[in-house]
Amino acid sequence: MSGKRRLLQGYTFMAPALAVIIIFTFVPIIYALYMMFFKVDLLAGTRTFVGLDNYGKIFSDPKFWAAFKNTGEYVMVVVPIQTIIAMVLASLLNSKIKFNRLFLSIMFIPTLTSSSAMTLIFMWLFNNNGLVVNMIDSLFGTKVQFITNPDLALAVIMIMNIFSTVPHFMIVFLSGLQDIPPVLYEAASIDGAGKIKQFFYVTVPQLMPVTFYVITMGVVGCFQIFDQAFILSNGSGGPQNSTLTFTLYIYQLAFTSNDMGRATAMAFILGIIIFMVTFIVNKVMKADEVNG
Amino acid sequence: MKKLIYVLLSLSLVFTLAACNSSDEDSGKSDDSKDQSITLAVWASSPAESNALEETVKSFEEKTGIDVEIEVIQDNFQDAITARFAAKNAPDVFYLEAYVAPKFINSGVLLDITDEVEDPDDFYQPLLNAFKDQDGNLYALPKDYSTLATYVNTDLLEKAGYTIEDVPSDWEGLVEFAKELQTKLEDGQAAMVFDGTMARHLSSFIASGLNPVKDDGKADFTSSQKALDYLQSIVVGQDGGYILSPQIDLGMDWSGAAFGANKAVIMIEGNWVLSALKQDYPDVQYKVLPAPTVNGKQQTMIFTVGYAISKNTKNKDAALQFVKYMTGEGQQQWSEGSGTLPTRISVAEKMNLTEDPNLKEHVEGAKYGTPWTSGITLPIISQSFDNQFQAALNGDLSVEDAMKAAEEEANAEIERQQE
DSSP, rough: OOHHHHHHHHHHHHHHHHHHIIIIIIHHHHHHHHTTTTEEETTTTEEOTTTHHHHHHHHHHHHHHHHHHHHHHHHHHHHHHHHHHHHHHHHHHOOOTTTHHHHHHHHHHHSSSSHHHHHHHHHHHHSTTSHHHHHHHHHHHHOOOSSHHHHHHHHHHHHHHHHHHHHHHHHHHHEEEHHHHHHHHHHHHHHTTTTTHHHHIIIHHHHHHHHHHHHHHHHHHTTTHHHHHHHHHHHHHHOOOOOOOOHHHEEEEEISSHHHHHHHHHHHHHHHHHHHHHHHHHHHHHHHHOOO | OOOHHHHHHHHHHHHHHHHHHHHHHHHHHHHHHHTTTEEEEEEEOOHHHHHHHHHHHHHHHHHHOEEEEEEEEOOOOOHHHHHHHHHHHHHOOEEOOOOOOOHHHHOOOOOOOOOGGGGGGOOOHHHHTTOOTTTOBBBBEEEEEEEEEEEEEHHHHHHHHOOGSSSSHHHHHHHHHHHHTTTTTTTTTTEOOOOOOOOTTHHHHHHTTSSBBBSSOBOOSSSOOHHHHHHHHHHHHTTTTTTEOOOTOOSSSSSSHHHOOOOOOOOOOOETTHHHHHHTTTOOOEEEEEOOOBBBBBOOOEEEEEEEEETTTTOOOHHHHHHHTTTTTHHHHHHHOOOOBBBBBBHHTTTGGSSHHHHHHHHHHHHHHHHHSHHHHHHHHHHHHHHHHHHHHHHHHEEEEEEEEHHHHHHHHHHHOOO
């Protein structure tokens, strides 16, 4: 069979998937790149060219900087914590403890729960008459308001997100752990390394490609945090913009301000930020070398 | 091998064509077919309302022979409708909330129905005004509405040693009364529960001489000291523990639940609580009073939803007939089935609503209330209010500073939008 025909055959097999990706991913992206230079009224279907005005408006908006700060903080806190917890839990499960399948199933439940349901549960736990607040009250005698306090509202979302994403990443780590050849541990123990040293000098470096994947997906997921913030603040991003995230801000621009042009420009900025952060993570972790 | 490739190629072609075809058919249904079929987009509501809608639509179909296809949009109705308009695939008729009506009217996507209304004076005028533009042209007909009223849990009230006559009818008095009442309640009970969003307070602002949406669309929260005092009384009340938020302070889903579970004595709520109280808390004893006067003026909020017709509908006549039927001849059937309040005075009289002690004040409210709508910038302004008023409730900012911040935030956004 000639090369050309082989190529044709390949593309034919890919055609259904390619068509879907092109229609539902590439075309919208290109359209968004075009829309960000316009002032768009979605309802009336009118648009006027405004050049880079949308960017000027975004950068002069204090809400953008509030969203920038919140989302940045969120990523910086959530990604490292969730990665570390997931790695440690995976190593524990990978050792020969009893009932590890049972633990695995129980621990996986938070990931399966829908994030909206999870948010409602957490709001119930953290409201001013909820379990957590009353427990702190009876232990320390102070009433801490979580959801209405701008300094703590985001923390509630952070805890919730860590709780719900850790199990997923734990499974990813677990499969990575099972790929590590046992001979490495054997060699390490002959050299006199204990369990803890083995973890740091064998497990962690061997897991590097998986860790890179987990961190990348974590970063992307955290930058796109939306539903939790939306439900907790009723869509307003309050109190005082403390739960306003990038995606919530995009949503507000698109549907409250009815300004699709600015929303797409903002989405583009978010895309660039995620790209840059991933690029830096890639460089720092030298993922290419480990993978390659 | 060659054959296989052709088979595959033609298969994939068939699939793509099939996909195109089916979507063509879909849009064809709503666009091209005879005048005898229209689409109606509604949001998902209670079983009672869904049934009532289906029944009323069936009566309409039997009477006129026009086929009505009901599309239920499960969530984020406004966003979905906006997207449908953007995709040039708008439903012929759809539910339009008064709150977002100015945005739709301003975009010019709705059919002007000013001259089509039969007997417009029969509607409660505030309801009709909610769907008019600045020039008085009408773009939707109200299908039903809710108003706020004061609900008093008489069991708890009497246990605390008061009677319903002791409950003051003005806001200032009510706040004082709540403060006194709180001292006689058990732990975990609130004299009054409140909702801190602007949707509940617009009419009180207006009664205090403040119009938060100025004529040029800009926000104004600070020009009236009386309005600031009004907000201050809520902040002081929350601080003092006698005006509480059901979700945040009591851990209940909403005020109706707090009220029904005997955790709140007074709440200012809409008539939507009635069915919940009847079904979920049948034992709770209560009386319904008018919403308190503010600054000596009668006030309440009106929340109303109308039927709007999209301008580019191909079935204009059928759509008009439908909307007129649902807000005219068919309204009694709809109101009785769904338990909502009719927007026509004649229907309300026919249904003897003012004789129902629970509904009387809600129906009266339709005459003097303020609809929850005020120009295209209201969503931005109310979002800023909701975002910043919380800071005043926390004690992070004084009411005046919080309102200043809300005003600035909203105005900056409005300027960016209008540029």
